[in-house]
Amino acid sequence: MSRDRPLELTVNDQPVESAAPEERILLDFLREDLELVGTKRGCDLGTCGCCTVWVDGRPTLSCLTLAHLVKGRSVTTIEGLAPPTRLTALQRAFVEHGATQCGFCTPGFIMTASALLRDHPHPSRPQILRVIGGNLCRCTGYTKIIEAIEAVAREST
Amino acid sequence: MHLDPFELHQPATVDEALCIYRDHAGDADYLAGGTDLLPNYKMHLNLRRHLIALGGIPELGGIALGRLGSMTRLADLEGSGPVAGAYPGVAEAVAEVATPLVRASGTVGGNLMLETRCFFFNQSRFWRASLGYCLKAEGAVCHVVPQKEKCYATFSGDLAPALAVLDAEVEVATDRGRTRIPLIDLYDLRGDGIRRHTLPPSAIVVAVHLPPIARQRLGTYRKLRIRPAFDFPELGVAVAVRFEGSSVAELRVAVGGLETAPRRFDELTDPLAGQQLTEERIRELAGAITRSVRPVYNTFLPPDYRRRMTGVFVRRALVDLAPASSAAA
Amino acid sequence: MASPTPPSPTGPFRLLGHRIPYVEGPLKVTGRAEYTDDLRRPGMLVGKLLRSPWPHARLLSIDTRRARAMPGVVTVLTGERYPTPFGVLPITHDETAIAVGKARYIGDILAAVAAVDELTAERALTAIEFHIEPLPEYADPRVGAEPVAEPIHAPGLRGSNVQKEVVQHFGDVDAAFAQAAFTARVRCRFAGVTHAFTEPLVTLAEATPDGRLTVYSATQVPHYLHRTLSEVLHLPMHRIRVVKPEVGGGFGGKSDPLPHEIACAALSLETGRPVKMLLDREEIFYTNHGRHPTENVVRIAMDRDGHLLAYDIEALLEGGAWSSFGTVTTYYNGVLAMGPYRVPNFRYRGRRVYTNRPPSGAMRAHGGTNIRYSIEVALDELAEHAQLDPFDLRSRNALPPCSTTINQFRITSTSFLRCLDAARRASEWDTKFRCLPYGRGVGLGCGFYISGSNSPIHFTPVMPQSTVHLKIDMDGGITVHSMQADIGQGSNTLLAAIVAEVLGADLDRVHVQRVDSDVSPIDIGSYSSRVTFMMGNAARRAAEEIRARLVNAAAELLRRPPSELRVGHERIEVADQPQVAVSFLDALHKAMENSGALTASGSFSTQKLGGDFKGARAGTAPAYSFAAYVAQVRVDSETGMVTVEKVWAAFDCGRALNRLAVEGQIEGAIHMGLGQLLSETMNYRASRLMNPALLDYKILAPDQMPEVEVLLVGEDDPEGPFGAKEAGEGPLVATLPAVANAIYDAVGVRCRELPVTPDRLERLVRARRAEGYAWKEDR
Incomplete structure (x- = not known):
């Protein structure tokens, strides 16, 4: 017997009509059911930020969110941040400044930092440090991630 | 990591939530932001078959100087200039909770009702089984202070002390109606890591109320x-x-x-x-x-x-x- | 082979030495880079492992009937099915994919299940029944170093749990100590630390009806995995295909062939279906293979003039349940003390002891971190005794270029003195050391690390350590194949840049292909800081071969002798008449007329290095990196909280071929080193790991990262590709002692036990005050 219940929401600006059991975690729903694998599974317990997506524009840990609790809402993943063949200014800066090494934490950082720059185009360094405080990077020591975010902040008008 | 199956309830009112709880007493949990409960569920800690999500209850929302709805997201409290300005100690405390991503989902009520924590409790089922479990979940012995009577799990919420020093009160809904009690009286020091609340398990924290005098106090956390x-x-x-x-x-x-x-x-x-x-x-x-x-x-x-x-x-x-x-x- | 064409340029370079963004960067920032867990295959099953809840137990019987009978369960495997022992080192094969006969630590693998979904697989695990006999638990290596009742493996020395003992003595240490004017002795204890890469361990295996097995895995060393799969599963290597998708960090933790990789492949062979096995974070902590918990004692003798006379070192390493790289680790904890200073007398005794804990193994700056800490802290003490500035002590003893250490390490290039000079000046050391107010301080720590292990792990068959294949067809795209493993350090980018540099081609012509053992020539992978040096040389040779053919073709077109030509940007031109040229594509098409696509293979093998005594190969490398770091700290003496304000990192990696990547390695290594120093710990109570989670394993947060000023002062290495040496591991080792010595400068206490958590530091400061003597103006 299927325990699936209908689930309608918007993902990357597209309406999605699906179904899932009530205990389905948003991260699993995105990766397994919708095959949006750009969102990464790092720790599955909310302690690394690799799975960060936006729910109604707000960076959210998809590993600690029930899919059915975002019913009717708008979810944005790394795949939906820009048209598929284009990079955002922040994505370009991440590449140019060496802010991505192994790349596994990168989608989460991009989601977190893109929301910051959207809401505060010119964040201070302490503000940046605070906002990325829930995203873990084991490669970069954060230095170049911060530089990339600051570079975009400098360029934006 | 999957979650074991449960039924998810999404009541629209406090009374409806209480009613659902009553129907499944002993086998239900309230779900606020999920940042505390869901990791515990992933570790198979004290699972219930019914989850009652409180996010769809309008009455539990709202931020004002005198009243913080229990479902207020910590990030919204942090970002609320007037509240932060009036209660600097609360602003410091909320900004120090976990991480910005946890604060984006975590709530005021969730932080007040946070599950107590312990090395021997916040572990996977596998880990706990290898030690024969503990008093707080499925076992009979406490491994911190080996005995069978008292659980020593630690209360780790940041907001409770910061609000308690402002003489905050909580508005609580129970089967017997609404009450207001001093926030500090939510917690029972004579209890333990399991029996740490003075409220019945069915109770819902509706809001935190801050008296006018709180705004005249200097504060820090x-x-x-x-x-x-x-x-x-x-x-x-x-x-x-x-x-x-x-x-x-x-x-x-x-x-x-x-x-x-x-x-x-x-x-x-x-x-x-x-x-x-x-x-x-x-x-x-x-x-x-x-x-x-x-x-x-x-x-x-x-x-x-x-x-x-x-x-x-x-x-x-x-x-x-x-x-x-x-x-x- | 004598080339008719001029050699590759020695610089300046068009690409190399500049800041080269990662070639796969755009895929990573858009979520389009493909990691193993992103792959799925039709009909794929979920693999799960049952792990031992017992630290040490004899497995008397296992009953899997109930689990097998559950709907949705496809197969259940126990250890007897594939019992062939394996291990990364051929001399210490003591692991099995699934436990055979005994469980040796909490988390050891007892059985593997393949089922239709995760929930079913987990339920099946709970239905497997064991009958066991508990055995004595060995958690303390000091206990295991003595004879024990029930050795964890075959009995070691005198019936103990000692896995490896190394004893070395060069010169006459006792005589040197007898004549020393100054001596220091430090005993340090180091908690185990682990890699904590962000991408979980994960493998996808697919056995197919043609008798082949394809294994996709998050690995740093596809070749060792390939060999091990063949040995344990009894399949010839040519019927196994190993593919390495993008890997989300390794730091040494994905360099052993790991039991879950083999178990996953075995499940696929048994079921004939694709099986994916994704480990959760707790399982990754149990898999470990991280830095060995260590206790060492370092004695140093120095003469009146500040010349080092002798080192006397003892190390006790806690190995956990398996050997892993441990034999190498045991050597490294002594011999990697041989630089960057001249040490005329040297004695070392190292022991590695099995315990009933998750295995220790290789982690970034493998074997060189803990001993470096003790040495550099001891030198700081000696400098103080001798009233020498720490910089002066070190520069007085620096190994010169083109020298040989007493244990016969060959030192070619060293820019260590330049490192010292740069760090001293940039940090304004002379105005700060012992001059900053109480609670603030600066400290110096230095580093030395191998640039690629000179000897490969496997000696048969004899083969190069790196091979790179190139193919250019008429489209002008340059396809690069190699089994080097990019795990985020930027080796794909370097490979592309070297090829493009030699050929004068635009970087976007070059496509580095995903590692696939069916098509990639063998490179022994990403460990021991070998990739830049060895792969770089192999790539350069392959590209030079193609280049010669392009130049010859251009010579025909231009009717000039090849010796008069040179390679320019996207063209080949007459050296003294650059306006006379043919384009890259025209030269290519001419060169292809008879042969079709141009292909070339370049390879690199190290020459024999080192002495002839037992263990002489350990620590030999074709080159070494050097470092001098100054850290500046602020210590809250009342709470013991340390803030690292800045690190000046002077590093000698020869010529930095990609400055962006080198800086990234240094900054990341400092972050990781600070974590080990200040907060990271594999926290055990007896055999039980108390913190198998990222919440409780304390990796430093962004706020705790100091400003880092990178000072790249290396001169060209004579044998490194374009003068380059390693920059992946060496940048870590100087971090820890620099900060520890800065803490001493700040508050006057020596940290002997890592991590230096605030409670430990606060206790040290209180103890110092209780003794009643003041430090700086803290009176």
Whole structure:
């Protein structure tokens, strides 16, 4: 017997009509059911930020969110941040400044930092440090991630 | 990591939520932001087959100077300029909870009702099974202080002490109706890591109410932890004080992260009303508080250190808040 | 082979030496880079592992019937099915994919299940029944170093749990100590630390009806995995295909062939279906293979003039349940003390002891971190005794270029003195050391690390350590194949840049292909800081071969002798008449007329290095990196909280071929080193790991990262590709002692036990005050 219940929401600006059991975690729903694998599974317990997506524009840990609790809402993943063949200014800066090494934490950082720059185009360094405080990077020591975010902040008008 | 199957309820009113709970008493949990409950569920800790999500209940929302709806997201509280300005200690405490991503989902009510924490409890089913489980979940023995009577899991919420020193009250909905109780009375120091609340399990925290006098108090919150992000408090010290001239009108000190419940030290601070907050009095108070707390070794840092730091943090907080003329240290 | 064309240029370079963004960067920032867990195959099953809840137990019987009978369960495997022992080192094969006969630590693998979904697989695990006999638990290596009742493996020395003992003595240490004017002795204890890469361990295996097995895995060393799969599963290597998708960090933790990789492949072979096995974070902590918990004692003798006379070192390493790289680790904890200073007398005794804990193994700056800490802290003490500035002590003893250490390490290039000079000046050391107010301080720590292990792990068959294949067809795209493993350090980018540099081609012509053992020539992978040096040389040779053919073709077109031509940007031109040229594509098409696509293979093998005594190969490398770091700290003496304000990192990696990547390695290594120093710990109570989670394993947060000023002062290495040496591991080792020595400068206490958590530091400061003597103006 299927325990699936209908689930309608918007993902990357597209309406999605699906179904899932009530205990389905948003991260699993995105990766397994919708095959949006750009969102990464790092720790599955909310302690690394690799799975960060936006729910109604707000960076959210998809590993600690029930899919059915975002019913009717708008979810944005790394795949939906820009048209598929284009990079955002922040994505370009991440590449140019060496802010991505192994790349596994990168989608989460991009989601977190893109929301910051959207809401505060010119964040201070302490503000940046605070906002990325829930995203873990084991490669970069954060230095170049911060530089990339600051570079975009400098360029934006 | 999947979750074991459960039924998800999404009531629209508090009464409906209470009703659902009653129907599944003993086999239901309320779900607020999920940042505490869902990791515990992923670790198969005290699973219930019914989850009652509170996010769809309008009455539990809303931020105002005098009232914080229990489903207020911590990030919204942090970002609310007027509230942060009126209650600097609360603003400091909320900004120190976990990480910005946790605060985006975590709620005021969730932080107040946070599950207690312990090395031997916050582990996977596999880990706990390898030790025969513990008193707090599925087992019969406490591994922190080996015995079978009392659970020593630590209360690790940051907001409770910060709100307690403002004489906040909580509005609670139960089967028997609505009540308002002092926030500090939510917690039962005579209980333990399991029986730590004075409320029945079905109760829902509706809102936190802050009295007007709270806005006249200076306040601060100091948190001991290894990292300035992620970590639960190894110690949290909240202080609020109102001066009349250079003397204390009211002083409140509360601590969290040390024992099974947060604690306020009115019996030590009330006698200071009308007194100057001299360096000596500050040291005496910090020493008395240090002597009265009893942390155990179930978090990252050892208890003797956390006790010593209790005195240091209390002293530093008071020195910072005291008028320059009274405390020199 | 004598080339008719001029050699590759020695610089300046068009690409190399500049800041080269990662070639796969755009895929990573858009979520389009493909990691193993992103792959799925039709009919794929979920693999799960049952793990031992016992630290040490004899497995008397296992009953899997109930589990097998559950709907949705496809197969259940126990250890007897594939019992062939394996291990990364051929001399210590003591692991099995699934436990055979005994469980040796909490987390050891007892059985593997393949089922239709995760929930079913987990339920099946709970239905497997064991009958066991508990055995004595060995958690303390000091206990295991003595004879024990029930050795964890075959009995070691005198019936103990000692896995490896190394004893070395060069010169006459006792005589040197007898004549020393100054001596220091430090005993340090180091908690175990682990890699904590962000990408979980994960493998996808697919056995197919043609008798082949394809294994996709998050690995740093596809070749060792390939060999091990063949040995344990009894399949010839040519019927196994190993593919390495993008890997989300390794730091040494994905360099052993790991039991879950083999178990996953075995499940696929048994079921004939694709099986994916994704480990959760707790399982990754149990898999470990992280830095060994260590206790060492370092004695140093120095003469009146500040010349080092002797080192006397003892190390006790806690190995956990398996050997892993441990034999190498045991050597490294002594021999990697041989630089960057001249040490005329040297004695070392190292022991590695099995315990009933998760295995220790290789982690970034493998074997060189803990011993470096003790040495550099001891030198700081010696400098103080001798009233020498720490910089002066070190520069007085620096190994010169083109020298040989007493244990016969060959030192070619060293810019260590330049490192010292740069760090001293940039940090304004002379105005700060012992001059900053109480609670603030600066400290110096230095570093030395191998640039690629000179000897491969496997000696048969004899083969190069790196091979790179190139193919250019008429489209002008340059396809690069190699089994080097990019795990985020930027080796794909370097490979592309070297090829493009040599050929004068635009970088976007070059496509580095995903590692696939069916098409990639063998490179022994990403460990021991070998990739830049060895792969770089192999790539350069392959590209030079193609280049010669392009130049010859251009010579025909231009009717000039090849010796008069040179390679320019996207063209080949007459050296003294650059306006006379043919385009890259025209030269290519000419060169292809008879042969079709141009292909070339370049390879690199190290020459024999080192002495002839037992263990002489350990630590030999074709080159070494050097470092001098100054850290500046602020210590809250009342709480023991340390803030690292800044690190000046002077590093000698020869010529930095990609400055962006080198800086990234240094900054990341400092972050990781600070974590080990200040807060990271594998926290055990007896055999039980108390913190198998990222919340409780304290990796430093962004706020705790100091400003880093990178000072790249290396001169060209004579044998490194374009003068380059390693920059992946060496940048870590100087971090820890620099900060520890800065803490001493700040508050006057020596940290002997890592991590230096605030409670430990606060206790040290209180103890110092209780002794009643002051430090700087703290009176």
